[in-house]
Amino acid sequence: MxxxxxxxxxxxxxxxWAVDVDPNLAMVLLALPLAVLLxxxxxxxxLLVLGxxxxxxxxxSLFRRxxxxxxxxxxxxxRNATIYKVGYSLVGFGALLRLALRM
Numbered sequence: 001m002x003x004x005x006x007x008x009x010x011x012x013x014x015x016x017w018a019v020d021v022d023p024n025l026a027m028v029l030l031a032l033p034l035a036v037l038l039x040x041x042x043x044x045x046x047l048l049v050l051g052x053x054x055x056x057x058x059x060x061s062l063f064r065r066x067x068x069x070x071x072x073x074x075x076x077x078x079r080n081a082t083i084y085k086v087g088y089s090l091v092g093f094g095a096l097l098r099l100a101l102r103m
Contacts, residue, residue, distance in 0.1 A: 041101050047094030054087030 005017040037043040058080040062070055073081035 041098070044094045044098035044101060047090050047097065051087045051090030051092075051094060054083050054090060058084035058087060 002018045002020050005019060007015050007017070009015045034043070037046070058073070058076060061077065061080050062068075062075060067075060073084045076084060
């Protein structure tokens with residue numbers, strides 16, 4: 001497996017680089033930290049915190065306009081509405097994972 005990187009060289013010509021990557025090593029490097037976080041229960045807490053941060057970031061635009069109480073992403077821009085939905089998804093998944101670890 002290889003990653004292809006396209007760049008423009010110093011002489012203005014397009015260069016194409018192939019970087020060889022072992023897929024098994026990539027899976028280990030992704031799965032090992034995830035397994036450590038999952039075994040300690042830190043993954044659920046980090047998902048909850050990250051989701052809450054996403055919710056706060058998406059609501060800041062409404063606070064700046066003087067809208068302090070609103071429900072849902074209706075009054076937000078498309079970008080902030082996406083961040084809002086991702087935040088609730090992270091909070092929900094973190095809560096479900098936390099409940100699953102408690103059982």
